[in-house]
Amino acid sequence: MKDKFLRFERFTSGLAMGGACLMLVVASLLGLFQIITRFVLEQPAEWSEILIRLALIWMVFLGIPTAFRQGAMVSVDVLYRMTRGHARRLLDWLVAIAAMVLVLVILWWGWDYAVRGRVQSMAGLESISMFWGYLALPVGALFSILGVIGNLIDPVREELETAQ
Template structure:
């Protein structure tokens, strides 16, 4: 049962990885076209910087969710080096549970923020600002899902005696 949950979360992460790659390609193309347009065609695009900024916001939140799952976020391990192995496993579980609580608060306030800006539009593209701000709660939900996968794996490893 738990392995099936982890497998489905990893499947979701593959989709997120493809989405992230597409976002970064589009952002690069938009920025390249803006530079080309400004210096070769001698005309500036009003919407390109804004679109690149919103894509970057989404990319950061999606990339953070993937980095959580791959355990590639920056961490300070000085305390862990002084602890016994079982205590490290318990600490890992507690850290990710605390992260879930923080991210749940971020989801709640993120949706409130989306609601507050739902009537505003972006200056250049005239799209609802809710699209840009929605990256906060949506990305946080993906981060929570990946934290849950790590907690499940750590609990399974703790019970099985495997090293994390």
């Protein structure tokens, strides 16, 4: 059961990170397009700036699950170095609970914002609902839940282990 969950979690975290990388590429290409249209062609495309922001928001919220999975999001290095055995495992649980509370708040309010924002359109992109911008929060939170649980089951502390 543990191995199946960890395989599923690795797949979903990889999928989220792939999406984050894709959003970085989209934002970069749109930024290049914006520079060319504004400074070379002297015909700025206002819509590209809004899409860059949207891509960066999605990039961040799709990248967060990997940070949680690697234990890089909530770092308590000093306490980990000072503890061993059961105390370290208790610290793992406390960090996981704190992270889970944060993620659940983001999930709850992110979904609420997305639902409320569906009637609102993006400035400069009237055909696109704000729902798609706000949806990054609950989607990232869902992936993050898996990352937090994955890190609790199979903790990764590469930074800590190489620093000692």
